[in-house]
Amino acid sequence: MYEKVLSDLRSGIPVLLYDEEKREGETDMVVASQFVTPDVVRRMRKDAGGYICTTVREEDARLLGLPLMQEFLSGAIPEYARLFDQSDLRYDKSSPFSFTINHRNTFTGISDEDRSLTIREFSSFLSTLDSSDGRRVEFQKNFRCPGHVNLIIARDGYFSRRRGHTELSTFMAEEAGLTPSATVVEMLSDTGKSMNKEEAIAYAERNSLTFIEGKEIIAQWANGQNNGLGRLRPAASRSSALPS
């Protein structure tokens, strides 16, 4: 399943990614950001229906100056800290939201053409990212905030720190040898709830898409770490300006 997911991602085919029972218990439709076309966005909004978000690795977010909103707002508006307190989240310690953006060549930013343009251009920007100040200036020239694409930050060290769809999907894009950004959206059900695992599997079968669980991805990652392949650094070896 793991290799099939990598190959689907390389072909721009959506994969269905379930996190775990004890977490959200949600399935996200995932496409490598570099392959997000207007048709992909249309499918995401019609078949999935959740929040369309685009991931960025924490190390890339740091280069771009993109903060975690929760952390940033808590610091910026201390008298309002209670609003940004997420300690009562039942499935995790924190949410991954950063800024929302539109590419400056969009019109209102919300059409399938506009959102897919923003996502592809952001992915393309990431593929040429370096630590020079010039790239940060370039980023601001090309994108505006607020916008209609939600950026979400995948923590450094991946599953040693968080096991959300953000980390799972970004890790898979990176493993596939693609620009390390995925675009994800929660699969919602007509019941009023998010799709449960059985509904998501049934959707995958009806549409010949691959369904994978987070635990299989995390097992592969842990395996790679133990083998000393060392491409993915454990969190302890990195300092971070972002909270765990």
Add this chain to the structure above:
Amino acid sequence: MYEKVLSDLRSGIPVLLYDEEKREGETDMVVASQFVTPDVVRRMRKDAGGYICTTVREEDARLLGLPLMQEFLSGAIPEYARLFDQSDLRYDKSSPFSFTINHRNTFTGISDEDRSLTIREFSSFLSTLDSSDGRRVEFQKNFRCPGHVNLIIARDGYFSRRRGHTELSTFMAEEAGLTPSATVVEMLSDTGKSMNKEEAIAYAERNSLTFIEGKEIIAQWANGQNNGLGRLRPAASRSSALPS
């Protein structure tokens, strides 16, 4: 058409609101926030497909301490001011986005049940709003940020300052005698673009919904102002912490 829209809003029926050719040229599906059920959210994501946003009047946003993101971020991160520069927007001077929120009784926040709960609770909160500090504390106890419902701010003075769907829909909710908050979402087309006016009218006819243009609403408002009814204050009579 105007009276029909007011009566539809009072009955929790969606109305279709087109702004104008020279602006976005987009149609939003609009429901009074107090009547947003899981079924309404499902219809909004399946039939409309854009960004589901909930409006709040500028005067209420001020009581709650909710800023315009663009203004707030520009001030908070001056070295990044270019990112928040929206002067190249082709249809308006600024975007209305404020914080995103979830009610604290939601789980992940994205399901139809969760989003509609957040929206109804926010509307209910607005209906009891006053200028006491206690209400602000209460707000933070009941909602968290970031979340999955986008709050957007309708400018004081309404159409003297901005003529967006935010102002149009909030004005209509207020005119209908309801809690002054509307929930809105852009109608997208299978063409990859936003629905044009003809597509939106055809959708309205197929679904027996009322379609109205911003100019009709603005004419009614201007009429009310000229009659000296005085319920809606011209912008010049108010000071504002928010930019025009």
